[in-house]
Amino acid sequence: MFEIAKRICPEIERHISTQANNTNYATYHFWHTLGAKRVVSARELSMQEIKEIRANIPEDLEIETFVHGAMCISYSGRCLLSSYFTGRDANQGACTHPCRWKYAVVEEKRPGEYLPVYENERGTYIFNSKDLCMIEHIPDLLDAGIDSFKIEGRMKTALYVATVARTYRKAIDDYLEDPKLYEEHMPWYRTQIASCTYRQFTTGFFYGRSDENTQIYDNNTYVKEYTYLGIVGEVDAEGRCRIEQRNKFSVGEQIEIMKPDGQNVEVTVKRILNEDGEEQESAPHSKQILHVELEGGRAEAYDILRRKE
Incomplete structure (x- = not known):
């Protein structure tokens, strides 16, 4: 399919999705030899691993990385739950976020008997990750050599996408103009991010492996201001x-x-x-x-x- 796109539409840039398992610079080299202009890194990469990739790939090959939004419970977003439960394919941009739903356990010899999984009176949302937010780490993202910041806006409103994109754009511009200006405006960035929809935030895998602190166990909702x-x-x-x-x-x-x-x-x-x-x-x-x-x-x-x- 990639070769067909290259042959029929050579004037169009070809970008490689995060679902292609782009975890090392050998993978980036592979796609570059086929004519890719940009590769979206796997969400599981750390900041140091992204820097290593940048140092070992051609300068004209761009790195795009997720910096904000919902974190998929599955590896690099390759999930079939939404398609299986609802017929809406997560791999085609229509995910219904079944990882945010409340689940029970069923023992195979006792069908129909639902065993609750409780953290507290509201239940336990065992697949429910906090949202990624890197607004406080713009300097590290730029230093890593990332060319494009990717904001996850699947199934979100235009207001959400506009608010988050505007905030990151201003944060980048402020930092490039003067790092002190970026620090001074940090309360404004936080307020804007929280104003569209709010979930608890995490830095994902950027600074190490995730743990129990990256999950939300007591609810599955956004708070809308x-x-x-x-x-x-x-x-x-x-x-x-x-x-x-x-x-x-x-x-x-x-x-x-x-x-x-x-x-x-x-x-x-x-x-x-x-x-x-x-x-x-x-x-x-x-x-x-x-x-x-x-x-x-x-x-x-x-x-x-x-x-x-």
């Missing part, structure tokens, strides 16, 4: 922004404009109009096209609207 309302498509001459609404909001509510440069502007919803120009007091229907007039700040194309809960 903000609700995603929509992305601004365009803004007319009168300042009204066109959005495809994703969650309900109403006239008079306080919301935020989340901008790519890191600004969060608090505004008030002054008017909501549908596509026919008719005013409405609220926007209860998901994916409805609306024109929204805001007071207190101006939105621009690709800004995100969100509401603090």
Whole structure:
């Protein structure tokens, strides 16, 4: 398949997934000889192992590494649980995260008799990993020679992806401008990461083998601090922004404009109009096209609207 892609679309870069078991520089050399431009490292690699790979591969071969998001319970993400239970294939981007579910034990000679596995009154989520978060370790990631930081956003909202990507982008830029600026802004980075969805965090395998502290045993949920309302498509001459609404909001509510440069502007919803120009007091229907007039700040194309809960 790789050779077919190379022959039919030679102008398109070819990247190798983490599921190709990319754990050493010999593997990277193999893919480079076949024409790969970028290889995504296995999540099980340590920072030192990534540095060793970087030192022993061609300069034009890029390393991409997961730095944030859900950690798969299976080796390098090669899991069949989602496909088996729900028909949604994790290897094609549709994982339902069955590792976050609550399980019991069944003894083979006593079918139908479920033996509970308890850590406390809420049960035990024995496959449930903490989320990876490397926002506090940008210097180490850059020093390791990683070319592309990969953020896991599977089955997440656009608000989640935008918030996390924006935060890492700013952290990288701040550090490259001045390491002291990066340290000064660390509370802001942490606040932004926690604002979209929050689970307990881990550094994964970057600084050694995982242990019992990388798991979450008492629950399987995210805590959400903000609700995603929509992305601004365009803004007319009168300042009204066109959005495809994703969650309900109403006239008079306080919301935020989340901008790519890191600004969060608090505004008030002054008017909501549908596509026919008719005013409405609220926007209860998901994916409805609306024109929204805001007071207190101006939105621009690709800004995100969100509401603090």
